[in-house]
Amino acid sequence: MAPLETNRSHPVWYNLKVYPKICLCGSTKFKQDFFYWAKYFTLKGCIVTMPMVFMHAGDTITDEEKKNLDNLHKAKIKDANAIFVVNKNGYIGESTKSEIEFAKQLNTKIIYLEELDT
Secondary structure, three states, X not given: OOOOOOOOOOHHHHHHOOOOEEEEEEOHHHHXXXXXXXXXXXXXXXXXXXXXXXXXXXXXXXXXXXXXXXXXXXXXXXXXXXXXXXXXXXXXXXXXXXXXXXXXXXXXXXXXXXXXXX
């Protein structure tokens, strides 16, 4: 599966030192999937950002920290060329929905792990 095409052998990649930036989005209960896809995209030559606190996988944070982390993640989305939604088993929670809407407002490319049901 190659959801984001990058041709690393093309001279423009090396001469300009331009690397696509991708932000991983999705429920933090999919912690292991985040690390899998971060590695995948990194090996494809992408700069990867993602959540680093996994509340739904055991990390404990305050309400204020949650608000700050949400704002930080939106900043990561704003800086990205694309977002990759880890919608494992079709799951997209409320926070992820808001991140997708934010990316749409920015006209940022949105790539889904799994096709959406229409």
